[in-house]
Amino acid sequence: MHELSIAESIVDIIGDSLARNGGGRVRSVKVRIGELSGVVPESVDFCFKAITAGTSLDGSTLEIEKTHIVALCDDCGKESSVEGLVFRCPKCGGANIKVISGNELQVVEIELDE
C-alpha cells in the first residue's frame, strides 16, 4: 500500500520537526504531493487518520495539495506544467519532454495549537 507508506513518512517528518522545535500539539499539516506519484489524497488522509489514532497526532488534520507535473521540452526548451499524463509539450507540441517535477512528497507547513 503506497498511500500507507506515504502517510507513515508524513508522520515521521512531523515527528522530526516536533523534536527539533520542542514539541507541541499539531493542529494541521499541509502536504504537497506530486501528481505523478499516482497517490490518491483521500487514501493518504484515511491512512494518516488510521495510524495517528490514539497517538499525539490524533485529531490533527491533513491538508493535501496536489502539484502538477512539470516537464521540460527538448524541442523548444520551455518548462510547462502538464495535466495528467499527456506527455506532449503544451508550447510546441513536441514529444521530447522529460519530467522534472511531479513526484515529490513535501510537508509544507505544520500548524500547532497555541
Ligand SMILES: [Zn+2]
Ligand atoms: Zn516544446
